[in-house]
Amino acid sequence: MAGKIGLAQLDRLVAETIKRFELAAPDPAADPEDGYLSVDPRHATLNDQDVHYAGTMHFEADLDLADALDLDGALAHGAATLKALGSAESLDVRRAKALGDLARTQTALDLHTQGATDARGQDGLPAAREVVLNAHFAAESVRDGDVVQTVFGPTGRLEERHKLLLLDQVKAWCADSRTKVTIKPVIDLNAELSAPGYDIPKPIREQVALRDRTCTFPWCTRPARSADVDHVVEYDHDAEAEGRPQPGPTTSSNLACLCRFHHRLKTFTAWTYRMVAPGVFEWTSPHGHRYLRDRHGTTRLDDAGDLGELPGRP
Numbered sequence: 001m002a003g004k005i006g007l008a009q010l011d012r013l014v015a016e017t018i019k020r021f022e023l024a025a026p027d028p029a030a031d032p033e034d035g036y037l038s039v040d041p042r043h044a045t046l047n048d049q050d051v052h053y054a055g056t057m058h059f060e061a062d063l064d065l066a067d068a069l070d071l072d073g074a075l076a077h078g079a080a081t082l083k084a085l086g087s088a089e090s091l092d093v094r095r096a097k098a099l100g101d102l103a104r105t106q107t108a109l110d111l112h113t114q115g116a117t118d119a120r121g122q123d124g125l126p127a128a129r130e131v132v133l134n135a136h137f138a139a140e141s142v143r144d145g146d147v148v149q150t151v152f153g154p155t156g157r158l159e160e161r162h163k164l165l166l167l168d169q170v171k172a173w174c175a176d177s178r179t180k181v182t183i184k185p186v187i188d189l190n191a192e193l194s195a196p197g198y199d200i201p202k203p204i205r206e207q208v209a210l211r212d213r214t215c216t217f218p219w220c221t222r223p224a225r226s227a228d229v230d231h232v233v234e235y236d237h238d239a240e241a242e243g244r245p246q247p248g249p250t251t252s253s254n255l256a257c258l259c260r261f262h263h264r265l266k267t268f269t270a271w272t273y274r275m276v277a278p279g280v281f282e283w284t285s286p287h288g289h290r291y292l293r294d295r296h297g298t299t300r301l302d303d304a305g306d307l308g309e310l311p312g313r314p
Helices: 007-024 032-038 063-085 093-113 167-175 202-212 258-269
Strands: 042-051 059-064 135-144 147-158 163-166 230-231 255-258 271-275 280-284 290-294 297-300
Touching: 032 147, 063 093, 147 167, 163 167, 202 230, 202 255, 230 258
Parallel strands: none
Antiparallel strands: 042 059, 135 147, 147 163, 230 255, 271 280, 280 290, 290 297
């Protein structure tokens, strides 16, 4: 298994395994040597004992995952705004200034809204959190008499950054009265969806991204949602006009996610691939070496495969 994935993904799997073991253990803090697993690592600390000669201080924080993504998005927006207003400073400096602006904005907001609640106790402000996260949890139906309930497992997977996600975290996010929650319908990843023509409609694009998870080129881990959706067998734009059957239809079984770099590599070089099962691909290099790629990683199908021939491998 370890040979199928890169070092970064291996590190994530080790951390995820540790967390899953902690959740499965009857008492995670029973062993003093493992007590650190049950400690909440969140903090926000200002090191005010060390002021840099440039007039700066070090601020360090470990945040809840959703809070961290919210903050990162806010800093990216603030940095872009400063650049649009004419700032010639570096991105790091603009992000640091945006963090200071957030602090001053929040202080002003607190003063402005103090006591300004309506009869329902609401402050009239829009949802504070609208970050889009795609979470996946295994579920099973449990019958309790005549009632059938859906029970979710304690851990799931977050598409963004391929992180382990705890069900308790999702419950905490949804419990915030100023969080906007959107529930998307479940998509059957094994269904064969199709569309006429070359364009890929949104439901099929969503299904393919959920099925592939990442770019399907050997060892590539770039997220599927930011990748192109490629026709495995090339779509023939002249087939219908010339009365020939379409060799590369727009169907689930003929579509795969490829990041832009590997999409171009497949299009303009001798790299070829085929889908041997839903979400499972066999790649052949220009030198004839073969690689099998599925959601668990990449496996070389011949001993002569040269890893140096894999462009864009992380």
